[in-house]
Amino acid sequence: xxxxxxxxxxxxxxxxxxxxxxxxxxxxxxxxxxxxxxxxxxxxxxxxxxxxxxxxxxxxxxxxxxxxxxxxxxxxxxxxxxxxxxxxxxxxxxxxxxxxxxxxxxxxxxxxxxxxxxxxxxxxxxxxxxxxxxxxxxxxxxxxxxxxxxxxxxxxxxxxxxxxxxxxxxxxxxxxxxxxxxxxxxxxxxxxxxxxxxxxxxxxxxxxxxxxxxxxxxxxxx
Numbered sequence: 001x002x003x004x005x006x007x008x009x010x011x012x013x014x015x016x017x018x019x020x021x022x023x024x025x026x027x028x029x030x031x032x033x034x035x036x037x038x039x040x041x042x043x044x045x046x047x048x049x050x051x052x053x054x055x056x057x058x059x060x061x062x063x064x065x066x067x068x069x070x071x072x073x074x075x076x077x078x079x080x081x082x083x084x085x086x087x088x089x090x091x092x093x094x095x096x097x098x099x100x101x102x103x104x105x106x107x108x109x110x111x112x113x114x115x116x117x118x119x120x121x122x123x124x125x126x127x128x129x130x131x132x133x134x135x136x137x138x139x140x141x142x143x144x145x146x147x148x149x150x151x152x153x154x155x156x157x158x159x160x161x162x163x164x165x166x167x168x169x170x171x172x173x174x175x176x177x178x179x180x181x182x183x184x185x186x187x188x189x190x191x192x193x194x195x196x197x198x199x200x201x202x203x204x205x206x207x208x209x210x211x212x213x214x215x216x217x218x219x220x221x222x
Contacts, residue, residue: 014034015036016036064089116154129143180211187212187222198222
């Protein structure tokens with residue numbers, strides 16, 4: 001009030017909590033220049049849709065890319081159109097532009113840490129959503145379900161690969177059922193045969209069945 005009668009340029013700046021038509025009208029009546037943040041909505045997103053696609057070329061690792069759009073917009077609660085200036089920022093290391101205020105890196109970080117998705121998998125999942133929904137998403141939150149599905153597919157694919165690549169179990173050795181025949185083969189062969197390898201009972205069984213001869217047993221030291 002102390003400056004009301006002085007010939008000065010007056011400016012007013014506020015966040016979205018002051019986006020009220022009555023405040024706009026009062027500022028305009030009193031000759032203020034003002035900049036008040038608007039809550040994001042589908043109409044505003046459509047106005048800047050062409051800026052929500054990643055710019056062509058290799059993204060900078062250090063610099064922020066900023067784009068501005070100047071257009072007329074009238075909300076349902078307004079009595080007339082007003083000038084709106086939208087700022088779109090592409091930050092290094094972030095997959096989505098900032099235009100709603102909250103940085104999307106928190107969403108992307110959660111996709112990486114909680115869902116275990118790589119950057120390439122996140123980009124691929126985001127591109128897949130454009131097949132069914134050509135319009136750019138309102139922000140990273142709109143892609144949460146798509147990322148959850150991508151993480152689920154990743155887990156399922158890993159499980160199938162583990163099952164497919166699992167080595168077949170080694171064949172188990174068949175139990176020796178006919179012991180006299182087994183030891184007879186050792187006696188009749190020319191390999192090393194310990195003297196204590198064959199008991200008297202086994203010797204008698206081999207002789208009774210005619211699997212070995214007494215001469216062969218004496219020759220092998222049994």
